[in-house]
Amino acid sequence: MKNNLASLWVLVLLLSSPKLSLWAQETPYFPQKLAENPSNRSAEEWCNFAMELYAQDLFAEAIRYFDEAVRVKPDYKMAYYYRASCKEDFKDEKSALIDYQICMHLDPKFMEALFSKALLNYKIGNYEDAVQDFTRLLSLPRKETQTVYYQNVSYGSERITGGIFTLQSKNSEIYNHRGLAYLKAEKLEAALIDFDSAIYANQYNPHYYINRGLTKMKKQDKAGAVSDYQQALKISPDHPLALYNLKIIEGKAQSYTHLISFEDKFPPFYIKQGNEKLEENQYTEAIADYDTAIILGNEEHSTFFNRGFAKEKKGDLNGAIKDYTKTITLKTNFIKAYNARGNVYLKLKQYAQALLDYDAAVLMDMGNANAFYNRGLAYYYLKNNVRAFFDLKKARDLGLKEADKVIKNIYKSPSKK
Numbered sequence: 001m002k003n004n005l006a007s008l009w010v011l012v013l014l015l016s017s018p019k020l021s022l023w024a025q026e027t028p029y030f031p032q033k034l035a036e037n038p039s040n041r042s043a044e045e046w047c048n049f050a051m052e053l054y055a056q057d058l059f060a061e062a063i064r065y066f067d068e069a070v071r072v073k074p075d076y077k078m079a080y081y082y083r084a085s086c087k088e089d090f091k092d093e094k095s096a097l098i099d100y101q102i103c104m105h106l107d108p109k110f111m112e113a114l115f116s117k118a119l120l121n122y123k124i125g126n127y128e129d130a131v132q133d134f135t136r137l138l139s140l141p142r143k144e145t146q147t148v149y150y151q152n153v154s155y156g157s158e159r160i161t162g163g164i165f166t167l168q169s170k171n172s173e174i175y176n177h178r179g180l181a182y183l184k185a186e187k188l189e190a191a192l193i194d195f196d197s198a199i200y201a202n203q204y205n206p207h208y209y210i211n212r213g214l215t216k217m218k219k220q221d222k223a224g225a226v227s228d229y230q231q232a233l234k235i236s237p238d239h240p241l242a243l244y245n246l247k248i249i250e251g252k253a254q255s256y257t258h259l260i261s262f263e264d265k266f267p268p269f270y271i272k273q274g275n276e277k278l279e280e281n282q283y284t285e286a287i288a289d290y291d292t293a294i295i296l297g298n299e300e301h302s303t304f305f306n307r308g309f310a311k312e313k314k315g316d317l318n319g320a321i322k323d324y325t326k327t328i329t330l331k332t333n334f335i336k337a338y339n340a341r342g343n344v345y346l347k348l349k350q351y352a353q354a355l356l357d358y359d360a361a362v363l364m365d366m367g368n369a370n371a372f373y374n375r376g377l378a379y380y381y382l383k384n385n386v387r388a389f390f391d392l393k394k395a396r397d398l399g400l401k402e403a404d405k406v407i408k409n410i411y412k413s414p415s416k417k
Contacts, residue, residue: 043073051082059090077106081113088116093124109140115174122177127185134178138171172201176208183215191215206232206239213245214259222249244269268293271303283310301330305337317344335361335368342374346381354378369398376403380410 050065066083070076084099097120103113118133179194195212202208213228226249232242245259274289290307308323324341327334342357358375361368376391389411395403 041068041072043069043076043079046072047076047079047082050079050086054082054086054089057089059086062086063090075106077103077110077113080106081110081116084113085116088120093120096120111137111140114140119177122181122184125184127181130181131178131185134174134181137174138178170202172198172205172208175201176205176211179211179215183211183218188215188219192219204235206235206242209235210239210241210245217249217259225249241269271298271300274303274306278306278310281313283313286310287314299330301327301334301337304330305334305340308337308340312340312344317348320344333364335364335371338364339368339370339374342378346374346378349381351378351381355382367398369395369400369403372398373400373403373406377406385411 046065046069050062050069053062053065063083063086066079066086069079070083073079080099080102084096084103087093087096087099097117100113100117100120103110104117107113114133114137118130118137121127121130121133175194175198179191179198182188182191182194192212192215195208195215198205198208199212209228209232213225213232216222216224216228226246229242229246229249232239233246236242248259270289270293274286274293277283277286277289287307287310290303290310293303294307304323305327308320308327311317311323312320321341321344324337324344327337328341331337338357338361342354342361345351345354345357355375355378358371358378361371362375365371372391373395376388376395379385379388379391389407392403392407392410396407
């Protein structure tokens with residue numbers, strides 16, 4: 001659910017009531033507070049700790065805590081809801097659907113659960129079920145809700161109107177998604193009606209025009225599609241998908257041959273924009289574009305590396321470490337990522353961690369002057385002057401002149417032995 005196109009993180013107010021856990025001593029993530037007396041803990045406490053684990057992407061461990069919460073309190077609908085979201089991120093879609101269904105059984109007017117269930121059905125290709133869910137959602141009475149949905153969309157430095165919404169105020173998003181489900185099911189007339197309704201409810205969202213234009217093209221209404229894409233460009237002049245679809249219609253696109261909607265996985269435009277912003281030192285805008293590319297399905301190591309670099313420049317060092325770590329996961333022999341993560345650890349004065357990264361870089365490339373130089377600094381901060389001198393000298397011998405200056409400043413010694 002975190003990576004869902006239409007609804008990502010929920011902002012929630014969590015509570016605090018528990019059960020004897022059979023696995024309390026088996027996991028390093030078991031909080032001491034619960035381990036001390038697990039038999040007297042509330043379902044809300046289990047849920048709170050589960051959410052902490054979930055926030056750290058520890059999905060399997062979080063699910064086990066949610067299990068405890070519902071074991072203690074079988075009618076605890078919010079625990080089922082959060083567990084469903086966690087299972088979705090854990091790629092267990094079938095179990096997530098069951099939990100969402102339990103939520104609806106416990107509270108037939110639980111809009112957030114129904115919306116999430118509808119989105120999940122759409123995502124896994126259950127279009128008829130998604131249509132039923134969205135239709136039911138439109139019939140529910142609006143009520144106060146704490147859930148905020150993020151569309152996570154950026155176009156360069158521009159954020160579209162309506163990027164954040166709540167279910168009580170945005171029927172337009174429900175019509176839009178039901179329209180997409182109809183479109184996938186090839187029910188074009190129904191899709192057109194829903195996109196018309198979405199636009200009527202919110203005429204400033206370019207996505208709705210793009211999706212309606214796509215539907216019109218499927219109905220061979222080229223003029224109508226062009227009109228919709230032009231309207232999208234009036235709202236967002238640099239909208240890459242509107243520009244691209246117009247090129248498709250005009251036969252000017254070189255790499256792709258079919259029209260796309262925002263929900264399709266198509267990150268190249270955002271990667272290109274992000275790289276351009278990075279070169280211009282516009283780090284906030286670059287991060288926004290890399291975010292969108294990743295949301296749209298991009299899993300290239302270079303995307304995470306570049307986003308990590310932008311975050312580092314913005315001062316988000318923990319975010320940079322997370323992206324560099326993801327880069328290394330995707331490409332284990334990417335030396336630049338080890339050096340970059342080591343440098344961030346160095347800034348955070350976590351010298352031992354930095355040393356591990358520099359060791360890895362040196363092992364992969366004994367001719368990498370930067371790795372020897374950085375490792376030398378890490379050894380120096382760890383007060384291992386002998387190893388520090390050896391590495392700095394090696395960096396100097398490999399042609400890094402800056403190492404010679406550091407040797408002179410630190411050791412007050414000649415540049416050569």
